Amino acid sequence: MDSTNFIMRFFEWLMTFEPKALILSASAIGAGFAMIAGIGPGIGQGYAAGKGAEAVSRNQKTQRKSIFVMLLGAAVAETSGILALVVALILIFGNPLVDIEGNTLVLMASAIGAGISMIAGMGPGIGQGYAAGKGTEAVGKRPILQSQIVRTMLVGQAVAQTSGIFALVISLLMLFGNPLIGLEGTEIILMASALGAGLAMIAGIGPGIGQGYAAGKGAEAVGKRPKFQAQITRTMLLGQAVAQTTGIYALVIALVLLFANPLLRL
Amino acid sequence: MGVEGFGPRIVFHIGSIPVTETVTVTWLIMLVVLIFSILATRNLKREPKSFQLVVEQIVDVINGMTKQNMGERNSGWAPFVGTLLIFIGLSNVIGLFGFRPPTADLNTTMSLSITTFVLTQVFGVKSKGLGGYSKGFLEPIPFLLPLNIIGELANPISLGFRLFGNIVAGVIIMTLLYGALGSFTESLLGLAVPFLQAGVPAVLHIYFDLFAGLLQSFIFTMLTMVFVSGAME
Numbered sequence: 001m002d003s004t005n006f007i008m009r010f011f012e013w014l015m016t017f018e019p020k021a022l023i024l025s026a027s028a029i030g031a032g033f034a035m036i037a038g039i040g041p042g043i044g045q046g047y048a049a050g051k052g053a054e055a056v057s058r059n060q061k062t063q064r065k066s067i068f069v070m071l072l073g074a075a076v077a078e079t080s081g082i083l084a085l086v087v088a089l090i091l092i093f094g095n096p097l098v099d100i101e102g103n104t105l106v107l108m109a110s111a112i113g114a115g116i117s118m119i120a121g122m123g124p125g126i127g128q129g130y131a132a133g134k135g136t137e138a139v140g141k142r143p144i145l146q147s148q149i150v151r152t153m154l155v156g157q158a159v160a161q162t163s164g165i166f167a168l169v170i171s172l173l174m175l176f177g178n179p180l181i182g183l184e185g186t187e188i189i190l191m192a193s194a195l196g197a198g199l200a201m202i203a204g205i206g207p208g209i210g211q212g213y214a215a216g217k218g219a220e221a222v223g224k225r226p227k228f229q230a231q232i233t234r235t236m237l238l239g240q241a242v243a244q245t246t247g248i249y250a251l252v253i254a255l256v257l258l259f260a261n262p263l264l265r266l
Numbered sequence: 267m268g269v270e271g272f273g274p275r276i277v278f279h280i281g282s283i284p285v286t287e288t289v290t291v292t293w294l295i296m297l298v299v300l301i302f303s304i305l306a307t308r309n310l311k312r313e314p315k316s317f318q319l320v321v322e323q324i325v326d327v328i329n330g331m332t333k334q335n336m337g338e339r340n341s342g343w344a345p346f347v348g349t350l351l352i353f354i355g356l357s358n359v360i361g362l363f364g365f366r367p368p369t370a371d372l373n374t375t376m377s378l379s380i381t382t383f384v385l386t387q388v389f390g391v392k393s394k395g396l397g398g399y400s401k402g403f404l405e406p407i408p409f410l411l412p413l414n415i416i417g418e419l420a421n422p423i424s425l426g427f428r429l430f431g432n433i434v435a436g437v438i439i440m441t442l443l444y445g446a447l448g449s450f451t452e453s454l455l456g457l458a459v460p461f462l463q464a465g466v467p468a469v470l471h472i473y474f475d476l477f478a479g480l481l482q483s484f485i486f487t488m489l490t491m492v493f494v495s496g497a498m499e
Contacts, residue, residue: 075477079432086435093442151335155492158485162424168431169423230337234499237492241417248416 011105019104023097026108030115031091034171037084037121037164040208044129045074051133055140066140069150073132076157080121080128080164080208087118087171095175102181109191110181113198114174117254120167120204127212128157134216138223145226152222152233156215159240163204163211163247170201170254178258185264193264197257203250210243274371288371295356295368324348335488336495343494351487354378358433358479361440362471367479370434372426379426382490386421390497399497425489432482436474443467 014022052070056063090096091114097107135153139146173179174197180190218236222229256262274286306321314322328348333341357369368374390399403414447462 072481075473076481082435082439083431086431086438089438089442094438151488154481154485155488158428158489161428162420165424165427165431166420169427233492234496237496244417244420245413248413248420251420252416 014105019107020098022104023107023111024095026111027091027095027097030111030113031088033112033115034084034088034091034118036119037125038081040122040125040205041077041081041129042125044077044126044132044212047129048074048077048132048136051136051140055136059140062140062143065143065146066136069139069146069153070132070136072150073135073153073157074129076154076161077125077128077132079161080124083164083168084118084121087114087168087175090175091115097175097178100178100181103187103190105187105191106178106180106194109194110174110178113194113196114171116195116198117167117171117174117201120201120208121164123205123208124161124164124212125208127160127209127215130209130212131157131160131215131219135219138220142223145223148226148229149219149223152229152236153215153219155233156218156236156240157212159237159244160208160211160215162244163207163250166247166251167201167204170197170251170258173258174198180258180261183261183264185261189261189263193257193261197254200250200254200257204247207244207247211240214240214243274366286371287366288368288374291360291365292357292368292374294365295353295360298356299352331487332491335491340495340498343491347487347491350378350490351483354429354483354486355480358483359475361433361436361475361479366437367433367475369429369482370437372430375430375433376422376426378429378486379422382425382493383422385490386493386497389494393498421493425486429482429486432478436478440467440470440474443470 048070052066055066055070091111095111097111100107131153135149138149142149174194178194180194183190214236218232221232225232274288276284276286277290278285306317310318325348328351329341329344332344332347336343354369357367357374361367361370390402394402403411403418405414444463444467447466451462
């Protein structure tokens with residue numbers, strides 16, 4: 001027993017591998033993490049499909065319109081899954097970190113962090129799926145209002161995507177414009193900052209679900225009172241902006257960790 | 267941010283300035299829009315015939331969309347809204363013809379979203395006055411001022427990245443798919459006859475280029491209208 005400290009022994013064990021092998025294996029882990037986001041669209045689209053079936057059972061004549069709205073909404077809910085897939089594919093096929101000269105541990109942490117960040121995609125997936133379901137339900141009840149309902153649903157869904165897009169921004173920053181790699185500092189802090197920035201973005205799950213709920217209720221409300229569409233949409237957007245708050249906190253913390261890390265100066 | 271490997275190719279240099287595919291494809295789109303506009307506005311008749319009917323339909327749809335989302339008195343925004351819709355729509359769909367969409371470049375999408383951001387601020391100040399407009403940042407309680415400012419600044423970022431992320435996702439997935447199909451047929455036949463590349467990607471092209479492209483151009487335009495009219499009320 002040369003060292004009883006498990007973490008120290010783990011790092012010593014890591015250092016027995018080549019740097020390139022370490023970065024590649026970290027990319028594999030990151031790609032796996034990114035795909036966890038798939039939980040969200042799965043749940044959301046399932047909900048939308050359920051609402052679609054319900055709408056058709058209630059009124060068979062609306063089948064075509066209900067299915068159209070369901071597919072449209074479900075396709076939007078797929079976005080965060082596709083973005084996660086893209087980050088995973090970049091990590092596997094076009095990894096920019098492999099060619100960068102820099103501290104191996106920091107590069108490893110960046111690859112894993114970029115993957116973890118994408119987990120946030122779960123939220124928008126669930127939320128947008130809920131909105132798609134509510135939109136389908138509303139169109140099933142009053143197919144005449146299809147265009148108004150779909151418009152409110154799409155705007156709400158687009159806003160619900162925001163936290164997933166923040167996660168993508170952080171993820172791409174860590175892969176392509178990582179400021180931590182060139183920094184001087186204790187390597188363990190740099191490494192932990194990259195992981196921390198990724199972890200912070202997971203908060204995006206919350207705003208994604210919440211804003212999706214707002215979008216769904218907005219679509220439902222427009223389906224009941226199309227006259228007040230402007231007011232409904234405005235109230236929905238205001239509430240969604242407030243629901244975005246914690247996601248913006250997460251983005252700020254992640255950006256601070258990457259660009260203006262106070263921990264390095266301590 | 268240089269997206270090596272998946273980024274736009276540099277076509278040629280003017281002096282020391284690199285000109286990328288993004289710029290040249292944008293020129294192409296400008297040319298298409300210009301020629302279409304010249305053809306569409308030639309020989310306008312009181313009683314429209316075939317081609318003029320289509321053009322009038324497009325103008326009608328854009329006018330109607332603007333009025334419905336921004337209110338009757340803001341119908342003067344229709345030309346701007348229409349330009350955004352047509353330019354982003356064409357940029358996204360041009361991937362079908364084998365070009366790289368200009369919107370798969372962060373420079374294009376961010377300049378579009380910053381345009382929206384500046385318009386939102388300018389027209390917010392114009393219609394409410396500087397005092398009234400800045401008071402909006404102190405609501406619902408003054409304590410939230412820094413958060414309101416960050417939230418306002420986050421809007422153009424998410425607007426630009428939403429478009430960029432969706433389009434570049436399609437570009438990356440299609441590039442990888444073509445590569446994979448190419449090497450698959452080669453190992454299958456031992457010949458470099460990429461017959462699988464002819465039919466298989468069509469479905470994905472329809473989803474990523476046509477469906478997602480048109481949807482995202484619509485979403486960008488809708489959010490622009492909502493932001494601008496929201497700041498003016």
